[in-house]
Amino acid sequence: MKEERKKIILILLISIFMLSFCLLPVIYMVIISLSKNPDFLSAEKTLRFTLKNYFDVLSVRSLHFTDYLKNSIAVSTISAALSVFIAALAAYSITRLNLPGKVILLFFVLVVSMFPQISLVGWLFKLMAELGWINTYPALILPYIGWILPLSLWILVSYFSQLPKELDKQALIDGCSRWQILFKVLFPVALPGLFSTFLLAFIFAFNEFMFALMLTADHKARTIPVGIALFQGLHGEIPWGNIMSAATIATLPVIILTIVFQKRIVQGLTRGAVKG
Amino acid sequence: MLPKGTEKSKELIEAYSFISPLLLFILLFIFVPVVGTIVTSWFKATTFLSEKFIFFENYRLLFKDVNFWQSAQFTFLFILVSVPIELFLGILFALVLNCTIPLRGLLRVCVLIPWAIPAAISARIWELIYNYNYGLLNFLFMKLGIIPKPINWLGTSLGAFFSLIIADVWKTTSFVAIILLAGLQVIPEELYAQAQVDRADFLQRFYRVTLPLLKPAIIVVLLFRTIDALRVFDLIYVITSGGPGGTTTSLSLYAYKYFVGGDFGYGSALSVILFLIAFFMSIVYVKLAGFSKEIA
Incomplete structure (x- = not known):
């Protein structure tokens, strides 16, 4: 009984630590975003609330925050959707058709996913500069697809291999083509799996930093993480209120x-x- | 009815056609750039000047470059300190999340939040937390009486190092906890029941039952985090930009600075070194993860 009690107290303490550890910085971000004086923690000042930071980042065009947000959502959605589609085709081939060398292939893809981004970005920059694509959506979308594909493939291979094989066997006997099976039989059944893969792919693309930093130049294609990282005030002092409200707006969709x-x-x- | 051979080769062609878009993208946008980087590292390649083949000259310079060794040292120290802390906290969190406690669902969501926030954005939050004049850390530590006056956390190399470690631990412990939680959930209840009968206490149960069974998941997470920490970039770029005095420049950041400066040859050579280390680690990872058993 005594041990049971100790265990409960221990769990409670760890839970409290865990919660404050995970949430404190997030709460801090939201409070600063709502404050008129981000320096209120320095001596003898009281926090005054305001919504002005939010109005600023959403309405002052020269801050370009809405552009960054738009770019991020467009680039992440397109990259995630395409990579899930491409990975689904590949996962179908790996789990349902007799693809020779599929073990080697999965091995190759897994190793590729561990490549450091820095070992790609210099060459990608030269390529995109050559093509005149620096600071455009394709300069981000194309590498993003390659970058998210390994993860998408692994999740979908594991998902597809759990779906009963009889499903498409029957359809094949009924004379459906592979494409018909894929779109009419497998995809509808696998929709939850495809959706969760899309979600993860979206979050990965949305959070990506190095490619976006190197391959974009300004608000025409720059994404939210880079925009916020490079966000500077017009007069030297860092505009923490604006930064944190932009950060809150950007993280809200992901958190939800x-x-x-x-x-x-x-x-x-x-x-x-x-x-x- | 077609002969069997034709049927077989038809399936083969279909199998390849379904996988070809994936291969195309990975080859074009990951594989070719890596090969391109390796080739570029053999050249003296700077903007405005024509490229000149110098083979291993960049690498020779690199091994004599004090700053390269400094950033290599920083990167390995960063891995050695951050990954064990993340693993320890991750196991702790996973154990708690695996208990039947009230509001468990809510706790799990909260733990996931740091993972979901873009690293560059969380880095800005931490940058403000460490702020000398009005940051949260100085405020809390002074209120609690831990320090008498504010400390410039990012002003010393030791302070900056641990500031980065904490920010990284915050961001990535979620991932470790989630993966280990999945590992915990497949451990059968009966094993704990048996240990209970044997009158093993909490710690004994952990060492005898949980830890051995969790080992595969721990190895996976350990290697994954190690490779990830090896490439650390976003956090450092935002919080310290490699400072003070270049003491927190990771290998990725060091190479990046050469790319931005227009020296693609030397930047590529640096990237290749990092690539080779990550590559060998990932081979080990794949081997240890017992990967080949898994496939459909």
Whole structure:
């Protein structure tokens, strides 16, 4: 009984630590974003609330925050959707058709996913400069697709291999073509798996930093993480209120996605890592 | 009815056609750039000047470059300190999240939040937390009486190092916890029940039952985090930009600075070194993860 009590207290303490550890910086971000004086923690000042930071970042065009947000959403959505589609075709081939050398292929893809981004970005920069694509969406979307594909493939291979094989066998006997099977039989059944893969792919693209830093130049293509990282005040002093409200707006969608689809995200993450 | 051979080769062609878009993208946008980087590293390649083949000259310079060794040392120290802390906290969090406690779902969501926030954005939050004049850390530590006056956390190399470690631990412990939690959930209840009968206490149960069974998941997470920490960039770029005095420049950041400066040859040589280390680690990772058993 005594041990049981000790255990409960221990769990409680760790939970409190865990919660404050994970949430304190986020709460801090939100408070600063709502403050008129981000320096209120320095001596003898009281916090005054305002919504002006939010109005600023959403309405002052020269801050370009809305452009960054638009770029991020467009680039991440397109990259995630295309990579899930391409990975689904490949996963179908690996799990359902007799693809020779599929073990080697999965091995290759896994190793590729561990390549440091810095070992690609210099050459990609030269390529995109050659093509005149620096600071455009394709300069980000094309490398992003390559970058997210390994993760998408691994999750989908693991997902597809759990779906019963009889499903498409029957359709094949009924005289459907492979494409018909894929679109009419497999995809509808696999929709939850495709969706959670899309979510993870979207979050990965949305959070990407180095490619976006190197391959974009200004608000025409720059994404939110880079925009916020390089966000500087007009008069030297760092505009923390604006930065934190921009950060809050940018992280809100991701946090909501995470809360709503928590189970799917965890499933996808563990499929991609543990089963690897 | 077609003969069997034709049927077989038809399936083969279909199998290849379904996988070809994936291969095309990975080859064009990952594989070719890496090969391109390797080739570039053999050249004296700077903007405005014509490229000149110098083979291993960049590498010879690199091994004599004090700053390269400094950034290599920083990167390995960063891995050696951050990964064990992340693993320890990750196991702790996973164990708690695996208990049947009230509000478990809510706790799990909260743990995921740091993972979901872009690293560059969380880096800015930490930059403000460490702020000398009005940051949260100095405020809390002074309120609690831990320090008598504010400390310039990012002003010394030791302070900057640990500031980066904490920011990294915050960002990545979620991932470790989630993966280990999945590993914990497949451990059968009966094993704990048996240990209970044997009158093993909490720690004994952990050492005898949990840890051995969790080992595969721990190895996976360890290697994954090590490779990830090896390439650390976003956090450092935002919080310290490699300072003070270049003491927190990771290998990725050091190479990046050469790319931005227009010296593609030397930047590529630096990247290739990093690539080779990551490559060998990932081979080990794939081997240890017992990967070949898994496929459909």
